[in-house]
Amino acid sequence: MLKVDDIHLKIGEIDILRGLSLEVGDNQRIGIIGPNGHGKSTTMLSISGMWKPHQGKIMFDGVDITGLNPQKIVEMGIILVPEGGHLFPDMTIYENLLMGAYSKRASKKQDEQMELVLSLFPKLELLKSRKANTLSGGELRMLAVGRGLMGLPKLLMLDEPTLGLQPNLVEEMGETLKKIGNLGTSVILSDENMDLVSAFAEDVYFIENGEVMLSGPTQDVLADQYVRKTYLGLIE
Amino acid sequence: MDLLYLILRAFIQGSIYALASIGLSLQWGVLRNLNFSHGAAITFGAYIVWFSLESLGFTYLFAFIAMLLASFVLGIAIEWLTVKPFFAKNDTNIFIATVALSSIMAQVYHIVFGGRQKFMRPLVDQLIKIGPLQATVQELLTILITAFTLVVLWFILQRTKTGRSIRAVSQDQVGAILSGINTRRVYSTTLGVATMLAGIAGMLLGPIYFVSPHMGESPMVKAFIIVILGGLGSLKGTVIAAFIVAMVEVLVGRYIGVTWAPMMLFIIMIMILIFRPQGLFGVSNRKA
Amino acid sequence: MLKTTDNNRKLLLFYILMVLSLLALPLFIKNAYIMHLVIMTCVWGVVVNNWNLTLGYGGMFHIAQISLFAVGGYMSGIFINELMISPWLGLLVGGIFAALVSLIIGLPALRVKGIYLILLTYAFHYGIKELTDHFREITGGSMGLVVPRFRMAGVALQNWQLYYVILALLAVSVLLNWMVVRSYIGKALMAIRDSDILANSTGINPYKFKLMTFVMAAFVSGVAGAFYASYLSVIGTEIFSFTLIVNALGMIVIGGMGTLLGPMIGSFIITFFMEIFSGLEDYRPILVGAVIILVLLFAPDGLIQEGNKRWERWKSRGKKKSEELEV
Numbered sequence: 137m138l139k140v141d142d143i144h145l146k147i148g149e150i151d152i153l154r155g156l157s158l159e160v161g162d163n164q165r166i167g168i169i170g171p172n173g174h175g176k177s178t179t180m181l182s183i184s185g186m187w188k189p190h191q192g193k194i195m196f197d198g199v200d201i202t203g204l205n206p207q208k209i210v211e212m213g214i215i216l217v218p219e220g221g222h223l224f225p226d227m228t229i230y231e232n233l234l235m236g237a238y239s240k241r242a243s244k245k246q247d248e249q250m251e252l253v254l255s256l257f258p259k260l261e262l263l264k265s266r267k268a269n270t271l272s273g274g275e276l277r278m279l280a281v282g283r284g285l286m287g288l289p290k291l292l293m294l295d296e297p298t299l300g301l302q303p304n305l306v307e308e309m310g311e312t313l314k315k316i317g318n319l320g321t322s323v324i325l326s327d328e329n330m331d332l333v334s335a336f337a338e339d340v341y342f343i344e345n346g347e348v349m350l351s352g353p354t355q356d357v358l359a360d361q362y363v364r365k366t367y368l369g370l371i372e
Numbered sequence: 373m374d375l376l377y378l379i380l381r382a383f384i385q386g387s388i389y390a391l392a393s394i395g396l397s398l399q400w401g402v403l404r405n406l407n408f409s410h411g412a413a414i415t416f417g418a419y420i421v422w423f424s425l426e427s428l429g430f431t432y433l434f435a436f437i438a439m440l441l442a443s444f445v446l447g448i449a450i451e452w453l454t455v456k457p458f459f460a461k462n463d464t465n466i467f468i469a470t471v472a473l474s475s476i477m478a479q480v481y482h483i484v485f486g487g488r489q490k491f492m493r494p495l496v497d498q499l500i501k502i503g504p505l506q507a508t509v510q511e512l513l514t515i516l517i518t519a520f521t522l523v524v525l526w527f528i529l530q531r532t533k534t535g536r537s538i539r540a541v542s543q544d545q546v547g548a549i550l551s552g553i554n555t556r557r558v559y560s561t562t563l564g565v566a567t568m569l570a571g572i573a574g575m576l577l578g579p580i581y582f583v584s585p586h587m588g589e590s591p592m593v594k595a596f597i598i599v600i601l602g603g604l605g606s607l608k609g610t611v612i613a614a615f616i617v618a619m620v621e622v623l624v625g626r627y628i629g630v631t632w633a634p635m636m637l638f639i640i641m642i643m644i645l646i647f648r649p650q651g652l653f654g655v656s657n658r659k660a
Numbered sequence: 661m662l663k664t665t666d667n668n669r670k671l672l673l674f675y676i677l678m679v680l681s682l683l684a685l686p687l688f689i690k691n692a693y694i695m696h697l698v699i700m701t702c703v704w705g706v707v708v709n710n711w712n713l714t715l716g717y718g719g720m721f722h723i724a725q726i727s728l729f730a731v732g733g734y735m736s737g738i739f740i741n742e743l744m745i746s747p748w749l750g751l752l753v754g755g756i757f758a759a760l761v762s763l764i765i766g767l768p769a770l771r772v773k774g775i776y777l778i779l780l781t782y783a784f785h786y787g788i789k790e791l792t793d794h795f796r797e798i799t800g801g802s803m804g805l806v807v808p809r810f811r812m813a814g815v816a817l818q819n820w821q822l823y824y825v826i827l828a829l830l831a832v833s834v835l836l837n838w839m840v841v842r843s844y845i846g847k848a849l850m851a852i853r854d855s856d857i858l859a860n861s862t863g864i865n866p867y868k869f870k871l872m873t874f875v876m877a878a879f880v881s882g883v884a885g886a887f888y889a890s891y892l893s894v895i896g897t898e899i900f901s902f903t904l905i906v907n908a909l910g911m912i913v914i915g916g917m918g919t920l921l922g923p924m925i926g927s928f929i930i931t932f933f934m935e936i937f938s939g940l941e942d943y944r945p946i947l948v949g950a951v952i953i954l955v956l957l958f959a960p961d962g963l964i965q966e967g968n969k970r971w972e973r974w975k976s977r978g979k980k981k982s983e984e985l986e987v
Contacts, residue, residue, distance in 0.1 A: 186549065216550050224539070224540050226539070227536075235536060235547075238533070239551075454953070468956060474902075476946050586902075593782060593786045634786065642768050645780065
């Protein structure tokens, strides 16, 4: 459904993406791993239209979406849950979720989706009328993922959903991801936590220096010597 | 009893200030830029109402509606001319362009309507006296119209999709874009709404002072002080600060001397910058 | 390498010629009114030169330069009238008071986000105007303050002599600006202007540099204000009119913001423009405003730079064509 083909992106004078390609099938769960600052977030932001690659192509459901406005891309069902969440601090949880269903496509099914999201995150249901800036770190991540789901995603991209979370909360996020996987949406997950990625993703892309260095079934990539050495820091 | 009368005066003055400054605060929240043509927008509202009443023979209601429509269009034009070309690229240019625009607008009023002050007839020309308190009906209506406008604004911001998108952009721009909000449209809508609010302030100022090409400048200075005092971007803070500033003006004017009021406000502003730069009700800083 | 020194030599020659012709100007201008306009060009040149230093180079949004100019003029005039000091000393008094006032505004406002500086300076501009009205016994209120003219050995100076005075001030101002821009402070300021975060991470203290520049610019503008008051022998509240602010901004934008000599060329253009179109009185502010917006839109680096760019492009296109022909 998503095909990223050889995209290049420069920010200022620095090459961030250098011919990066990846593919996501229907209903597929993809993991992206690699060192920080090597283009994982930028790849997702480019797919969302926040950055415009100056070379290469991004196709979604057979439509060329390279350089489209973020708004149009959201309308097509590609939703990014950005690093740090970018929630609306002065709005209630309920309002934050509503904002997730802002697109025309999603707002039609807003009420059903709200019910679904609140059943996925019973905690959010309880805190519905609290303001986002009063939430704890774990609750904020839940809300961010929930807001993303409100957009009725065909493809959901999660950028570092467990960054800085305590181990028990990471586990909770793992449970949530499992439920999301069952919803029938394609997902791209980028996370530091290898256990989380290996439990969730079917295929993994290892990104370094703005390129895909290695990709394939999760177990194979994670078993690779190079990946283990350079990234996971495991010496055998 | 004297004090009670002064409070009433401060309330009347404060309502107009609130209307004059809340648009600025709204714009700051969304665009993180200030619009120097806000004063000219206040004047615009006053002229449109005056012209509709006197030259077109409209009733007050129609004049009001005409003013709202014209102001909204003006706001979108201001955004298109001074914000859109420079936004996120060069804040200095936005500042200079709005300064230039305000000068152009004031001069256009001068040419079209002449430099002479115009008298705008009040909606109701009557005086009410209750004990030592006295005010014109127009002044009381000013308070009512302000309250009504603020409630409508509050409702729009809290309960409508457009209002929520304005709040979303002012709280987190990236989050808003990723939720599928067309930020461009939010910018022009915000300027349209802010200019409408300025226009209402102009309409209410008209009968109290006179309508003249530069009438909006002095309220804009007050509005600047008010948004600093209230905390940039905080609408609640802005409204409260408007009444505080009016109170200070009225009290200083009564007990120390009218010409000392601006000095007093300037000192308050410096104090605020030193001790509480985020204002009395400062809001969280938007990321990026 | 060779080419740059060649260019530098050309530039140096250009500067020398410019200075010589400026020095010789009174020899050619016999018309008293034109001389007056030239002097006013220099006065505004000093003001916009310093405004440009803070706004264009320093990225400090403010509209106080003319207010500070006015403070210089009024304080000098008041001291001359009340304490009987000489107008020459008044120049210093004007500078000192403008610097003091800028310190009062700058200390709190430069510490926080840029926006507060605009707000504060705007309120200040109107506050000063109101104060001038308030103390009308010593400021003359709306009638204006009459200030004695410059004298030397008891004789009032002629305009061509005063021209050299303001030219000297302009030269000092340009030189100071040049030194600031070239110095570590200037580099730091421009880094701050382009990115606060970057500057912070390199350990530059924006506050200190901004404040120093702001106060220095105020001092020079204050001296110019004192000159203005004594030169015209009157200073009135029309100095606070918004039109003057817009005109001065126009000078900066048209000449080129963030360039050393651009604003002075802008000052020349606007000052003479206002004279040439004096018949169109009512339409002048509209024209100036429209020109500002148009220049911002289509030649954001100012007319000089834009012209230069066009010229270079035109030249290189010619070259390309000739190269193609050779091939």
